[in-house]
Amino acid sequence: MDVIIRTIAKGIFPFIILLGFFIIFHGHLTPGGSFPGGAIVASGFALIAVAFGIKRAEMLVREKTLRIMEGIVAMIIVILLLYESFIREYIVSEGEMFGFWSAPEILSLNVVGGIMVMCALTLIVFLMIKE
Amino acid sequence: MLEYIISILIVSSFLMLVLKRDLIAIGAILVSFFMMVLLFFQDQITIVRFGGWVPPFGIVWVMDGLSLFVGLLITGISSLVAIYSIKYIKERKHRFYTLLCLMTAGLLGVCLTGDIFNMYVFFEILSIASYGLVSFFLDEDAIEGAFKYIIIGSFGSSFILLGIALLYGVTGTLNFADLALKISHSPVFMIALGLIIGGFAFKAAIIPFHAWKPDAIEGTPTPIGAIFTTSSSAVGVYGIMRILFVFGMIQLNFALIGFGVLTMMVGALLALVQINAKRMLAYSSISQIGYVVMVIGFGTTLGLTSGLYHILNNALIKGLLFMGIGCVIYLTGKENLDEMGMNNTPLLICMGIGVLSMAGIPPLNGFVSKWLIFMASWEINPILTVLAIIASAITLAYGFKIFSSIFLSGKKSSGEIPKIMLVPVVILTILCVLIGIFPQLGLNIVEPAANALLNQNQYITAVLGG
Amino acid sequence: MLETLITSALLAVVGIYCVVVKKNLIKKVIGLAIFTNSIHLLLISIGFREGGIAPIITQANLVGFAARAVDPLPQALVLTSIVIQLSVTALALSIAILAFRHLNTLNTDKMNKLSG
Numbered sequence: 269m270d271v272i273i274r275t276i277a278k279g280i281f282p283f284i285i286l287l288g289f290f291i292i293f294h295g296h297l298t299p300g301g302s303f304p305g306g307a308i309v310a311s312g313f314a315l316i317a318v319a320f321g322i323k324r325a326e327m328l329v330r331e332k333t334l335r336i337m338e339g340i341v342a343m344i345i346v347i348l349l350l351y352e353s354f355i356r357e358y359i360v361s362e363g364e365m366f367g368f369w370s371a372p373e374i375l376s377l378n379v380v381g382g383i384m385v386m387c388a389l390t391l392i393v394f395l396m397i398k399e
Numbered sequence: 400m401l402e403y404i405i406s407i408l409i410v411s412s413f414l415m416l417v418l419k420r421d422l423i424a425i426g427a428i429l430v431s432f433f434m435m436v437l438l439f440f441q442d443q444i445t446i447v448r449f450g451g452w453v454p455p456f457g458i459v460w461v462m463d464g465l466s467l468f469v470g471l472l473i474t475g476i477s478s479l480v481a482i483y484s485i486k487y488i489k490e491r492k493h494r495f496y497t498l499l500c501l502m503t504a505g506l507l508g509v510c511l512t513g514d515i516f517n518m519y520v521f522f523e524i525l526s527i528a529s530y531g532l533v534s535f536f537l538d539e540d541a542i543e544g545a546f547k548y549i550i551i552g553s554f555g556s557s558f559i560l561l562g563i564a565l566l567y568g569v570t571g572t573l574n575f576a577d578l579a580l581k582i583s584h585s586p587v588f589m590i591a592l593g594l595i596i597g598g599f600a601f602k603a604a605i606i607p608f609h610a611w612k613p614d615a616i617e618g619t620p621t622p623i624g625a626i627f628t629t630s631s632s633a634v635g636v637y638g639i640m641r642i643l644f645v646f647g648m649i650q651l652n653f654a655l656i657g658f659g660v661l662t663m664m665v666g667a668l669l670a671l672v673q674i675n676a677k678r679m680l681a682y683s684s685i686s687q688i689g690y691v692v693m694v695i696g697f698g699t700t701l702g703l704t705s706g707l708y709h710i711l712n713n714a715l716i717k718g719l720l721f722m723g724i725g726c727v728i729y730l731t732g733k734e735n736l737d738e739m740g741m742n743n744t745p746l747l748i749c750m751g752i753g754v755l756s757m758a759g760i761p762p763l764n765g766f767v768s769k770w771l772i773f774m775a776s777w778e779i780n781p782i783l784t785v786l787a788i789i790a791s792a793i794t795l796a797y798g799f800k801i802f803s804s805i806f807l808s809g810k811k812s813s814g815e816i817p818k819i820m821l822v823p824v825v826i827l828t829i830l831c832v833l834i835g836i837f838p839q840l841g842l843n844i845v846e847p848a849a850n851a852l853l854n855q856n857q858y859i860t861a862v863l864g865g
Numbered sequence: 866m867l868e869t870l871i872t873s874a875l876l877a878v879v880g881i882y883c884v885v886v887k888k889n890l891i892k893k894v895i896g897l898a899i900f901t902n903s904i905h906l907l908l909i910s911i912g913f914r915e916g917g918i919a920p921i922i923t924q925a926n927l928v929g930f931a932a933r934a935v936d937p938l939p940q941a942l943v944l945t946s947i948v949i950q951l952s953v954t955a956l957a958l959s960i961a962i963l964a965f966r967h968l969n970t971l972n973t974d975k976m977n978k979l980s981g
Contacts, residue, residue: 299921303948339416346410350402366924385948392955399962516942523949530956539967543976546964549957550893554884554900560946561904567939568911 269319277319284312292382296374297366305378306385313386314393322397331394338387344380348373400438401447401460401511404431405504412500415493421485424496428481428503432474439467439844444861446513454513454862455577461513461862464851465644468707468844469510469637472714473630477503479823480622483722486817487622487729495535495620502528502626509634513862515566515595516573518638519559522602526552529631533619544611544618551611555601562594575645576862579855582646592646596639603635604685605692606662613673616681617734621725624677628684628721629714636691636710643695644852650698651779659693660786662686667793671800676724676736679797680717683757686790687713693783694775701778703849705771708841712756712768712834719753719827720801726816726824727805736801740810745821747806749828754802756831758795764834767841869910876903890961890971894954901950905943912936 269277288309295301317325351373369375411427438445447460462470481499488495505525512518530552534545567573569588570581582588597608604612616624643649666686673679687709694706726746733739756763759770769791776783834841851858876899883896912935920937922930961971968975 297921299919303944336417339413342413342416343410346406346413350406366922389951396955396958396962399959516945520945520949523953527949527952527956530953530960534960534963537963539978542960542963542967543978546890546957546960546976549953549960550884550897553897553953553957557897557901557904560901561907563942564904564908564911564939567908567942573938 273319277315281312281316284315285309288312288386289382292378293375294368295378295382296371297368302378302381303385306382307389309382309386310389310393313390317393317397322394325394329390331391334387334391334394338384338391341380341384341387345377345384348377348380400434401445401462402449404434405508405511407431408500408504408507412497412504415497415500419493421492421496424500425478425481425485427500428474428478431503431507432471432478435467435471435474438462439471444858446861454864455572455574458517459513459574459862460511461575461858462511463858463861464847464849465637465640465707466510468711468848469633470507471844472633472711473503473506473510476626476629476714476718477506479718479722479826480625483725483820483823484620484622486820487725488620491535495532498528498531498535499623502532506630506634510637513575514573515563515575515578519556519563522559522638523556525631525634526556526602529615529627532623533615535620535623536618538618541618544614544616548611548615551608552601555598555608557598558594558601559598562591562598565591565594574862575641576859579645579647579859580863592642595642599635599638599642600658601635603632603639603688603692605635605658605688606665606685607658609662609666609685612685613678613681617675617678621677621721621728624680625718625721625725628681628717632684632688633710633714636688636695639692640695640852644855644858647855649695649703649852652696652698655696656693656779656783657696659689659691659696660783662689662692663790664689664786667790667797670797671793673797674736675734676728676739676801676805677721677734679736679801680720680724683794683797684713684717686794687717687757690769690772690787690790693787694772697775697779699775699778700849700853701771702775703852704842704845705768705775707845707848708771709768711841711845712764712831715827715831715834716753716757716765719749719824719831720757722820722824722827723750723753724801724805726820729820730812730814730816736804739805740808741805741812742810743812743816746816746824749824750802750805752828752831754798756835758798759791760795762832762835764831764838764841767835767838866910866913866915869906869913873903873906873910876900876906879903888973890964890973891958893973894957894961897957898950898954901946905946908939908943908946912939 288305291300291308292302292305295305313325313329316328407427408431411423415424445462448454449458477499484495502525505521505528508521509518509525512521530545530549533548534541565587569583569585569591570578572578572581601608616627619627663686666682666689670679670682670686673682691706691709694702723746727739727741728734730741731739752763756765759765772787773784776787880896880900880903883899884893887893887896914935917935918926918933920934965971
């Protein structure tokens with residue numbers, strides 16, 4: 269890719285990642301959440317992969333790391349879901365309404381889900397580019 | 400307990416991605432089977448409310464007699480397939496077991512859930528795992544079958560989603576028990592029901608929607624073919640039955656009878672002309688599902704009992720035949736009936752029993768359910784009985800074709816079948832003979848399911864809490 | 866409301882046409898995506914309410930929230946369905962890549978080894 273795309277991609281990449289994680293972390297307060305946020309983060313990685321080539325993108329995050337992370341995170345999601353459905357009834361979460369810590373259960377699910385979406389989508393993009 | 404069964408399967412399938420130990424997946428599937436058996440001895444409807452939400456609002460899982468019956472069948476077949484595949488699959492085993500676990504979880508989820516959108520989600524989990532398994536060998540046949548399946552299969556699931564959208568627009572609820580209370584007879588409602596049943600008919604491979612099944616089965620590994628012809632069809636039929644049950648439409652239904660007879664006859668005739676063994680068995684299973692759809696259309700107690708019994712027997716027989724054929728393919732590497740040929744006494748006995756049972760020869764289990772089907776159809780119209788007997792005769796013809804071309808061709812084979820691959824085949828053979836001699840064994844499982852299907856009020860009060 | 870219904874019906878027709886008539890594997894996948902998206906549009910429009918507000922509780926709209934907000938459930942359903950659609954599309958495209966590698970063509974007429 270030419271120099272314009274590379275320069276812009278280099279400049280904009282941190283902000284894409286930041287926006288993605290902002291959306292993930294505010295999923296319980298504003299629209300968005302794990303899937304849109306994770307998709308935005310993955311699109312940041314996809315931008316790097318398109319602009320600089322797949323090798324440079326794999327210096328940021330390797331394919332094997334993504335695979336293992338996805339497996340682990342998926343297990344955490346199922347365990348969190350079990351937690352949500354059984355233990356939650358006995359724990360009253362205290363938090364200010366509309367505050368950042370108002371719903372720790374939803375926040376934790378959003379974060380874990382967001383990471384999973386990020387891993388999965390980045391993995392798909394990487395594998396498709398490699399073909 | 401229901402939620403643990405599915406969580407064990409899903410967690411272990413993701414654990415497989417990280418740890419790559421086949422024993423995890425096999426253990427998980429076996430544990431899920433034993434947990435289902437434990438649930439069998441509880442004589443009531445089990446309900447799980449997620450997050451403590453009350454049913455019309457939260458997601459709820461319900462297990463009545465019908466779900467229990469289908470769940471028992473699914474986990475049983477899956478555990479036999481998991482044991483069988485230890486030797487059959489030679490490379491990339493951990494991928495295979497990951498997908499097998501996911502597929503079992505999807506199949507189980509479809510029959511345990513009490514929420515129609517949740518059902519769609521599990522249906523898609525099942526479908527995606529099946530697409531992966533069909534393309535597992537990555538050779539030309541597998542890719543072609545998988546592509547056909549993925550297009551037709553997702554097209555069918557889209558119809559389910561469309562039906563759910565319309566249903567939600569009319570009634571404003573997604574819970575089965577709540578839907579049952581809000582039946583309306585507006586045209587949109589009927590179109591929605593038709594779309595959902597059509598979507599499940601794609602999965603059950605009822606004749607106008609069957610095109611994917613033989614292709615997919617020809618490409619897939621043989622043990623997965625056993626799951627496709629047993630559990631997958633059972634889940635498709637389960638979906639149709641559940642929708643009819645929820646909307647109180649278990650009654651005389653000429654559309655179902657018509658499609659059933661068409662599926663039964665055309666499936667049997669198409670099976671007769673096949674030269675590929677897996678394809679022939681695929682068409683045979685389509686034909687057997689035709690019997691089931693036909694008798695569900697009767698809406699009588701005897702009809703439902705015989706239909707569910709036939710699902711059970713079809714699962715045992717098709718599992719046995721597919722795994723037996725898998726042993727032959729494992730040794731000879733050929734799939735065409737003309738080229739297959741071997742001599743092995745235990746396998747010969749097992750396959751012989753399977754073929755005779757499929758055709759409905761008296762002391763075996765196929766006869767029991769077919770006899771019930773003949774009786775049920777005699778009550779409605781004797782012509783249906785005659786048609787069913789004709790289809791049964793065709794079944795004997797192609798069954799004998801399989802048997803003779805494998806064992807009577809006089810070809811010798813080198814090598815020996817691994818013992819662990821013979822174990823599931825022998826277990827299924829013993830079950831076939833046992834159920835044939837003591838039909839009450841099968842009826843003990845089938846009758847609660849048929850009673851649950853006829854008792855809609857019990858379901859609604861159990862879920863919504865009367 | 867009526868506009869979205871008509872649009873989704875038109876999109877569904879385009880999608881079904883594309884899946885059934887086109888011979889190219891990639892075009893079939895695109896048709897499938899269009900068809901599913903038309904259903905998503907229908908689902909979203911079912912939950913729509915004329916002049917409604919976004920279904921997020923804030924301090925400003927606590928009073929009379931339920932009477933004014935649009936139905937959030939279809940939106941959640943659509944989000945779930947989009948994720949499913951994404952994975953099916955990714956799988957279908959990767960199978961199309963493999964098919965191209967085996968057959969050197971994307972034409973479905975050449976995929977006729979399994980038939981009968």
